[in-house]
Amino acid sequence: MKLAMAVGTTNQYRIEGIQRRHFIKTGRAAGLSNPTVQTVIEEVAAAADGFMERLADE
Numbered sequence: 853m854k855l856a857m858a859v860g861t862t863n864q865y866r867i868e869g870i871q872r873r874h875f876i877k878t879g880r881a882a883g884l885s886n887p888t889v890q891t892v893i894e895e896v897a898a899a900a901d902g903f904m905e906r907l908a909d910e
Contacts, residue, residue: 854865860874861881872893879889 853867855867855870858865859870860877862874864870864874875893876886876889879892880886884892
């Protein structure tokens, strides 16, 4: 599966090729600090986990 927008500085579109470091590079390129990028990644991951749990319960 491919994303509509690239992630990272090497333009990763394929979901299976995207790693945490690509989101870090994207955040840094947007001018965010490392702590801010890490916090956002952790918040998104936690939200995704909760969403997946709710889907599994249905």
